[in-house]
């Protein structure tokens with residue numbers, strides 16, 4: 001298994017999990033670009049948000065985004081999905097960036 005986020009989901013790296021539900025997990029980005037920079041990642045592998053079509057998974061992913069935003073930001077945040085290499089995606093396991101606060 002060479003997908004870095006699949007390995008994090010499997011607990012291989014001991015990454016601190018900030019929040020989770022049946023469909024997704026959330027952890028801090030290793031290279032934060034804002035005061036709060038959290039990744040929300042579906043447990044099940046898919047390459048980009050465009051490839052994630054299952055309703056239950058989408059609902060679970062966005063429910064966790066809302067939970068993370070309410071717990072770790074002041075309610076104001078940006079939500080970003082880099083989708084495709086040209087658009088800056090470097091890890092090809094779907095993930096949402098939750099960004100809030102000044103760049104660090």
Ligand code: AMP
Nearest residue numbers: 004028029030031082088089090091092
């Ligand atoms: P993207 O450019 O949208 O594919 O974002 C991938 C993000 O994953 C980058 O912001 C990286 O800093 C982050 N990242 C890569 N490896 C790890 C890791 N082991 N733990 C946490 N974040 C990571």
Ligand code: ZN
Nearest residue numbers: 003006045093
């Ligand atoms: Zn994966």
